[in-house]
Amino acid sequence: MSKDMKFLVVDDYSTMRRIVKNLLHDLGYANVTEADDGNTALPLLQNGSFDFLITDWNMPGMAGLDLLKAVRANDKLKKMPVLMLTAEAKREQIVEAAQAGVNGYVIKPFTAATLKEKIDKILESRAVPA
Amino acid sequence: MTEPARSVTPQREPDLLAQLQDLTSNLRNALDRFRLDARLTALAEKEIPDARQRLSHVLNLTDKAAHRTLDLVEKSGPPAERTARQAQAIAAPWARFRAGTISVADYCDLIARLDQFLTTARTDSDTVRANLAEVLLAQDYQDLTGQIIRGVMNLVSEVEVVLVDLSRLAGHEPGAVADTRDEMNRGTGPVIPGVDHGASVVNGQADIDAMLSDLGM
Numbered sequence: 001m002s003k004d005m006k007f008l009v010v011d012d013y014s015t016m017r018r019i020v021k022n023l024l025h026d027l028g029y030a031n032v033t034e035a036d037d038g039n040t041a042l043p044l045l046q047n048g049s050f051d052f053l054i055t056d057w058n059m060p061g062m063a064g065l066d067l068l069k070a071v072r073a074n075d076k077l078k079k080m081p082v083l084m085l086t087a088e089a090k091r092e093q094i095v096e097a098a099q100a101g102v103n104g105y106v107i108k109p110f111t112a113a114t115l116k117e118k119i120d121k122i123l124e125s126r127a128v129p130a
Numbered sequence: 131m132t133e134p135a136r137s138v139t140p141q142r143e144p145d146l147l148a149q150l151q152d153l154t155s156n157l158r159n160a161l162d163r164f165r166l167d168a169r170l171t172a173l174a175e176k177e178i179p180d181a182r183q184r185l186s187h188v189l190n191l192t193d194k195a196a197h198r199t200l201d202l203v204e205k206s207g208p209p210a211e212r213t214a215r216q217a218q219a220i221a222a223p224w225a226r227f228r229a230g231t232i233s234v235a236d237y238c239d240l241i242a243r244l245d246q247f248l249t250t251a252r253t254d255s256d257t258v259r260a261n262l263a264e265v266l267l268a269q270d271y272q273d274l275t276g277q278i279i280r281g282v283m284n285l286v287s288e289v290e291v292v293l294v295d296l297s298r299l300a301g302h303e304p305g306a307v308a309d310t311r312d313e314m315n316r317g318t319g320p321v322i323p324g325v326d327h328g329a330s331v332v333n334g335q336a337d338i339d340a341m342l343s344d345l346g347m
Contacts, residue, residue, distance in 0.1 A: 014193075014197070015193065015196035015197060015200060018197070018200045019200070022200070022203070022204065057317040058316065058317025058318070058319055059317075063315065063316050063317055064317070065315060065317075066315070086317070087319060087320035087321070088317050088318065088319075089320070089321045089326070089331050089332045090314070090318065090330055090331055090332075091329075091330055091331070091332055091341065092314065092330065093314065093317075094332065094338055094341055094342070095341075095345065096314075098342060098345045098347060103347075105338050105342060106335065107332070107334065107335050107338055108320065110335070114335055
C-alpha cells in the first residue's frame with residue numbers, strides 16, 4: 001500500500017485526533033482527515049475515497065461499534081480496513097468488535113510502535129489475498 | 131381448671147405500647163428523612179451543579195494543556211529535523227576533508243555549509259529548548275485539576291452516604307447492578323484500577339492480541 005493512503009481518524013477528543021495524526025505523519029502517511037464521532041464520520045466515508053479508518057469506541061452521537069457496523073453494512077465501504085483505537089477493555093466488547101468485522105484493536109494508552117505494528121499487519125494481510 | 135378471665139386493662143397495655151413504639155419509629159424515620167431531605171436539597175441545588183462546573187473547568191484545563199503541549203511538540207519537529215538534515219549533508223564532505231581527499235570546490239562548499247550549520251543549529255536548538263521549557267510549564271494544570279478533583283471526590287462520598295441512608299430508609303438492600311446492553315454498546319470508558327478488574331477485563335495489548343488470535347484474527 002502506498003503512503004498516499006487516505007486515513008480517517010474518528011475520536012471525540014481533538015487532542016487524541018492530533019496525537020494519532022502526528023503519529024501517522026511520522027509513519028509517512030500525510031493524508032489524514034478527522035471526524036469527532038460516527039455521525040460526522042459516516043458521510044465523510046460515503047462521499048470520500050478513504051483507504052483506512054481508525055476509530056475510537058466511546059463517543060457521543062454514534063459510537064465506534066455502530067460506525068463499524070454501518071461501514072460493514074455499506075456496499076461501498078464494507079471492505080475498508082478498520083482499526084479500533086479505544087480504552088474499552090471488556091473481553092465481551094472485544095469479541096463483539098471482532099464479530100462486527102474489526103481488523104485490528106489497539107487499547108489506550110498505546111505506543112507509537114503498537115499503532116505502527118497493527119496498521120502494518122492490516123495492510124500486509126490486505127496485500128496478500130487469503 | 132377454668133381459664134382465668136382476662137382483664138381488659140392488661141390486654142390494652144401491650145397494644146398501647148406497640149402503638150407508641152410504632153409512632154416513635156415513624157417519628158424517627160420522618161426526622162431522618164427530613165434531615166436527609168434538607169441535605170439532599172442543598173446537594174442537588176447547589177453543590178452538584180457546582181461540581182459539574184468544576185469538572186467542566188478541569189476538562190478545559192486539561193484540554194488546553196494537551197493542545198499547548200501538542201503545539202510545542204509540532205513546532206519543535208521542523209528545527210530538530212533541519213539540524214539533523216544539515217549535519218547529515220556535512221558528514222560526507224567532512225569525512226573527505228579529514229581523509230585529505232576533498233577537492234578545492236568541495237572544500238569551499240563545506241566551509242559555507244559549516245558556517246550556515248553553526249548558526250542555524252544554535253538558533254534551532256534554542257527554539258527546541260525554549261519549547262521544552264514551555265512543555266514543562268504546560269504541566270502545571272495537574273496541581274489545579276488535582277485539587278478540584280479531590281474536592282469533587284469528597285462531594286461524591288457525601289452523596290453516596292446520603293443515598294445509602296435514603297435507600298435503607300426506603301427498605302432497599304444495596305446490591306450489584308450489571309452493565310446494561312446499551313451501556314456496553316456505547317462503551318464504558320477506560321479501565322479504572324480498583325474498580326474494573328477480574329476476568330471480564332483484558333490485561334493490556336498482549337492480552338487482546340492473544341484473544342484476537344484465538345478468534346482467528
